[in-house]
Amino acid sequence: MSDVRPRIRLPRSAKAGDVVEVKTLISHNMETGTRRDGSGNTIPRQIINRFTCEYGGKMVVDMEMHPAISANPYVEFDVKVEESADFVFTWYDDDGSVYSETQAFEVG
Amino acid sequence: MLTRRDTMALGLGVAAVAMVPGVASASAVDDAISAFTGGAAVADGGVTINAPEIAENGNTVPIEVEAAGAVSILMLAAGNPTPGVATFNFGEGAGTSRAATRIRLGGTQDVIAIAKLADGSYARGAVEVKVTIGGCGG
Numbered sequence: 001m002s003d004v005r006p007r008i009r010l011p012r013s014a015k016a017g018d019v020v021e022v023k024t025l026i027s028h029n030m031e032t033g034t035r036r037d038g039s040g041n042t043i044p045r046q047i048i049n050r051f052t053c054e055y056g057g058k059m060v061v062d063m064e065m066h067p068a069i070s071a072n073p074y075v076e077f078d079v080k081v082e083e084s085a086d087f088v089f090t091w092y093d094d095d096g097s098v099y100s101e102t103q104a105f106e107v108g
Numbered sequence: 109m110l111t112r113r114d115t116m117a118l119g120l121g122v123a124a125v126a127m128v129p130g131v132a133s134a135s136a137v138d139d140a141i142s143a144f145t146g147g148a149a150v151a152d153g154g155v156t157i158n159a160p161e162i163a164e165n166g167n168t169v170p171i172e173v174e175a176a177g178a179v180s181i182l183m184l185a186a187g188n189p190t191p192g193v194a195t196f197n198f199g200e201g202a203g204t205s206r207a208a209t210r211i212r213l214g215g216t217q218d219v220i221a222i223a224k225l226a227d228g229s230y231a232r233g234a235v236e237v238k239v240t241i242g243g244c245g246g
Contacts, residue, residue, distance in 0.1 A: 019203030032212075034189060059199025061207060066192035068185050070168040070210040070243075077196075078203035 004028055006101040008089060014081050014107050022053065022060075025074045026091050026099065032067035048073055050092040055105070056085030081107050132191040137184055137220065140191050144182045144222055145230045155181070155223045155233030158208075166213040166243030175223035175231060178205035182224075187217025212243035 009023040026048065033045025047067055053060040061077045073091075084107045091099040141150065158172040173181050173196070183193040196207045205223070213219075220234045 054199075055201045058201035059197075060201040062197040062199060063207070064195040064197075066190065066194060068188050068190075068193040068212045070212055074208075074210045076172075076208040078206055079201055080203040 004091075004093075004097070004099050006089060006091065006099055008087070008101060008103055010087070010103065010105055014105070016082055016107050017080070018107075019078050019080050021076065022079055022087070023074070023076045024051070024053070024089055025072055027072050028091075028093075030067065030069055030071045030073060034067070046094045048091045048093055051075055052090045053077070053079070054088045055079050055081065056083070081105065083107050131187055131214070132185075132189060134186075137186050137191045140182070140184055141220075141222055144195070144224070148228075148230055150222060150230040150232045152232055154225075154231035155221045157219060157221050157233050157235045159219055159235050159237050162238045162240065163213060164240045166215065166239040166241055168210045168243070169213050169237060169239070170208065171211050171219060172206065172208035173221045173223075173233075174204070174206040175221070175225070175233070176205060177225050177227075178223035178231075179226055180224045181205070181207070182222040183211075184220040184222075185211065185213055185217060186220055188212070188214045191220075193219075213237055213239045214242045215239050 004027055006026045011020045014020050028048050031043055031046045035043045037043055049065050051063045060079050087103045087105055089101045155175040163169040175181055180197040182195050184191040185193050193211050198205050216238045218234050218236050223231045
């Protein structure tokens with residue numbers, strides 16, 4: 001898919017030891033594989049089947065997704081931040097594509 | 109040997125099954141749970157599911173799950189064509205055992221969450237969501 005675009009929302013600032021809320025969204029149809037097109041043919045499944053978030057090299061959440069996840073999958077979770085580091089977000093598509101986004105985060 | 113009556117009954121059975129397409133059988137839900145737990149006992153309670161009581165649009169229903177001390181949480185939609193929704197595995201960088209997402213629900217049904225706790229035990233929560241317009245239509 002060519003129109004896949006990740007979006008991340010992080011808090012503006014945090015102190016060491018804080019638990020911060022992270023919101024992620026990626027534009028993707030999440031085609032279930034059960035729908036039919038106008039001529040009655042099944043539209044093949046194509047979803048994002050896995051999403052991971054790491055902070056400073058530590059796994060935060062590793063999520064397995066099924067077709068029941070809505071289009072443009074949204075995921076929200078909490079991260080404990082001890083020091084400034086990079087967030088790495090990765091989405092795995094059924095077609096083998098991997099979409100990745102890295103964002104630096106300052107802990108002051 | 110099949111008598112005429114047996115054949116009729118068989119036909120009715122097939123028709124009855126065919127009339128409810130797109131709903132996971134109870135055994136599919138049980139199978140998904142035992143695949144996650146390895147057949148271990150699951151205690152009721154200890155898992156919080158926040159979901160709207162009534163969802164107008166089944167294509168995107170906000171769901172939040174939380175289970176204190178959980179290392180992973182399995183989320184199932186008992187009334188969808190296949191019950192699997194998501195599994196959240198929380199790593200050492202996680203701040204809480206909480207996650208929120210948006211899911212598709214084909215109709216009014218129970219959303220079930222099974223949490224694997226750090227001590228290896230399992231807990232269960234469920235909530236019914238009424239859906240006005242289903243999210244599995246083609």
